[in-house]
Amino acid sequence: MMPKIIPNISVDCVVFGFDANTKSLNVLLLDRYLESEENHEVLVNDYVLTGYHTLENETIDDTATRVLRELTGLDNLYKKQFKVFGDPNRLMNEKDVIWAKSENFNERTITIAYYFLVKTHEVDIENNQHKPKWFPVNDLPELGFDHKTIINEAYTDLKAKSLYQPIIFELLPDKFTIKELQDVYECILGVEIDNRNFRRKLLTKKYLIELDEKQVGVSKKPSQLFMFSKDVYQKIYKESYLISI
Template identity: 70%
Template sequence: MKPKKIPNISVDCVVFGFDTTTKSLNVLLINRYLESKDSNDILVDDYVLTGYHVYEDETLDESASRVLKEFTGLTNQYKKQFKAFGNPDRLTNPKDLVWIKSEAFNSRTITIAYYFLINTEDIDLENNTHYAKWFPLKQLPEIGFDHKEIIKEAHEDLKVKCLSEPIVFELLPDKFTINDVQDLYESILEIKIDNRNFRRKLINKKYIVPLNEKQVGVSKKPAQLYMFSKDVYEKIYQKNYLISI
């Protein structure tokens, strides 16, 4: 039996990824395209977040995870619900109204927004049926609905969250350099960080584990590789929490 959707409640997913080559925080968007049936004129051609209606028999978290899996094929990724968007005018742009009519959507839809942190290497865009594409956060294309506002709010929440929890490592490969971590923090926080102080502080973290490996395939001197130990971090966090009591 086909799941029954709630017509005016949806989830929208901001999927963040980090490009270690361009050193940019990126967001994954899908092409929203619609032609007129009568004249083949292009009515809508822009980009939006991935999202869909919530089904009656699932939680909001389950709905967001389902949407991400359908979009990327990935499961068990870091996700955070950060805000609901319910402005009565959020879907009243002329292009949005055309799209809503073609898809028989409810124009008064409230959406629950999530963001996901993804290692870009885990996504195969070549075979993605949604015409998905990574865009640098500072170079976004024309975006439909109120999704530009949703992306902005997600980024602001990520800025705060990354300073209290080591979630940035969700955006990096399993093996990374100290420069990769610094570049990522600078990209998220939109600031410049003192290289020497940052390196010293990070290397002294017990959950940043040095590997007996260096970069390969680079033109410059290969850098030391490290990994993040979630187990060590959780033990330290638990210990510090007990001490603080």
């Protein structure tokens, strides 16, 4: 027997992905589209976050993990539960009411919001049955429900956490250059960072391990590669700012 959903409790997931080619922080969204049965009039045509109702036999964390796995095929990624959204009017816009009726949603649904950090190339969009799309976090399309608010609050939390927790490394390959690390910081924080000061400060961090390797397959002079040591970080730091701007 399939477990029943809890009709007024859902989980919405903000999947952030860093694109190293475009140097942009992106959000994974789904197309929300609905036509009338009578004359095929377009009733709803916008984008939403991925969200599911929680099942009776699940914890909230279980639901979030299930959402991510079904959307991306990925597991064991950084995730952060950051807020509960329970405004009684959060599903009451005209398009949202139409959509809620078509999907038999409870109009008084409370959602627990999470965000995840992935590398965009790890998500196979081409062969994904849900047909998700990446959008730059600063250039989002029209969004349904209160999902713009959810994304904005997730982004605010991400910017704050990136200054005192090593979550930024979740968006980088295992081996990276100092410039690639700087690119991610600049992208997330929306600021320009002085190259020399950034390099000087980062090279004093014991959790950055310099490798006996350099970039390969680049046209310019290859840069030194580094890796992040989570073990070293946890031994040395309890809560320490990674950079100062």
